Amino acid sequence: MNTLDTLHSALGSLRANKLRSALTALGIIIGVAAVITMLAVGEGARERVSEQLKSLGSNLMLVLPGTITSSGVRLGSGSRNTLTQNDAAAIQEEVAGVLAAAPALRGSGQLVAGNLNWASQIYGITPEYMIARDWRILRGRGLDENDLRTAAKVALVGQTVADMLYGGSDPTGQTLRVKHVPFTIVGLLASKGQSFGGQDLDDVVLIPISTARGRILGQAQGRLQTVGQISVKMRDGADMQQAEEQVSALLRQRHRIQPGQDSDFFIRNLSEVVEAEQAASRTLSGLLAAVASVSLLVGGIGIMNIMLVSVTERTREIGIRLAVGARQRDILIQFLAEAVILSLFGALAGIALGVGGAHLLGHLADWNIIVQPLSIGLSVFFAAGIGIFFGWYPARKAARMSPMDALRYE
Template sequence: MNPLSSIRIAFAALRLNLMRSMLTMLGIIIGVASVITMIAVGAGAEARIAQQIDSLGSNLIIVVSGAITSGGVRLGFGTQMTLSEDDAQALQREIPEILVAAPGVRGTAQIIYGNLNWSTVIFGTTTDFLAARDWGVAQGRPFEQAEEDRAAKVALLGQTVASTLFGSADPVGQLIRIKKVPFTVVGVLDRKGQSMQGQDQDDTVVMPLSTARNRVLGGSEVSRRAVGAILVKMREGADMHAAGTQIHDLLRQRHRLQPAQDDDFWIRNLSEVAQAQEASSRVLTLLLAAVASVSLVVGGIGIMNIMLVSVTERTREIGLRLAVGARSRDILGQFLIEALTLSLTGGLIGIAVGAAASFTIGHWAHWQTELSMPAILLAVGFAAVIGVFFGFYPARKASRLQPIEALRYE
């Protein structure tokens, strides 16, 4: 019997018990759909993390000022401004791998335009800030070094602030008031979206550091050349871990900290954060896929069970074929083809169900999902292996029947 005849006979046998075949495939359908959906959800989470890391800026290290202690209670990093503009200049001057180091101060204020107002984050920084954050300007222009030198009253608006105060109108050139001080809007920043902590990065106003210090935040909040943070952008290909160590050692030296003293600053290497979060996401994806794969194994057991029933029901048919010249390998191939057909058909239906489930989750739950061809091929390939593995025993049992005994079977 040639392979084509075996395939034809296998399909005919499955059509005779169509409902039973569909119920048998149900386990494979659920298994493949679950694997594809779980991997799509996990891949979407990884992509979301990558987007959030990219929105912060590539090759970025953030140095935050130290913590203040009040009544024996440490209030957290950034509560005491232990960094300075001089620290930022020293980092850029003495560590060759640093491309730019942008110092900054941060506060909150009410922004007023006409009869509209909005409370937002004020960030005073240097002209290197946009390069450090890989942040472009959608409208207008960035502020210039000359404006920073003379503490000019100019500001860049984030997308959230611009849309809240101006709607669809062009904010560039308009006057806004921040703590009763008039500012000219010189540009609108590109959209960044949420940070890894879920904060809206576009809900901000960026202005020259000298302006924020002298005209908005005031001497009580920011004294002399102190800053709350320094954004350090490394050159492409730089060793981020080694750079973090160099920054740490240089700042301890500049702050004259003794070996027994704690750091009065905190270094956050975003590449390490990204790697840790991506690793966690991959582990979660693999765990979800492994759990979903249990459904495939259950589906395989269902295939083996129904194939054993089929062998029992068709014992006389098998004996007749063996008696008229069919070989054992023909019977083995026929039943293996039936098992493989059940698993592959279930796999193909499972792909459609999994894709639909992924789309539904992404659309209604607002959760990013990503279908990938490797995940689809893996799920279908696993389904095929399950079909062959669990179909082999019933097929082998059928092929080893003796013609005389099979013909006598009632």
């Protein structure tokens, strides 16, 4: 029997029992629709989380100076000034995929404006810092190379500082005393909100690193140009693991650290947080898909059930076909074709329902929904697989009937 005849015969049998065929396919329709909807919801959630993390600086790594070990007591990160501005420049130039390597000095101090004062974080920075830390200027201007070269007494203030000292009025152009040194505020930073740890990211003052180095943060260390940290921002899609290894290797070489010796710096990055978040949302999608797959499985069992009933009902037809010369394979393929057509039909209707349902859900619940072509392809593939898997046993049962017994069946 050729393919066309098989198809024709299978469609004919399914049409003869329209309601039953439709109800059987319904199991698969619901299963496939559920899988597609759940995967779309899961993927949407994953992308949203991933976007949020990216805005928090997912491809940022922080290089911090090492520790002093004094009589076995390790004083912690930053207790030794091992990082220099040249290290930052070397990272920028020699590590592939670096968007910005920004050295910074960090400290805290009292700010005074008029009759108000406020303690805040003070960062001595270069213009790259704005890129590395995703700082945007809300009003005024940023710092430039000229400010850096002349060690200008100019400052950028965060939203919180502006609120505390200027009561929400425009701070640009105002004078701000940082540790008694008068600065001119040239720009107001756009608000960043809180960090993961609940720290207020807007409670900062940014000044040129050269200015900070002198008096403000008190680290006049001659020509060494030490820095408190280097923020390294990688380009999108860069391999953080690999970048971290390259930065580490470069600094060890620059600092002449022998193999086996501890590094005199630390590298931290957020990619572990990102990975954890993504793993969590992957687990969520997986869970949703697994739950949806159960309904697909139930649909498959429905197909098997109906095919078994159908084989029993059509025992005499099987007998007739065997009597006029059908081989076992002909009967097997005939019944398998019916099961596969049922499940493929269910898959197509399920895809339509699933895609429609996902968009409706996204619209109603205001969720991010992403229907991946892969999930549609997978559904069709699985549906065909279910048709074959659950159709196999009934079809084999049909094919193995004895022609005489089948003909006699009442």
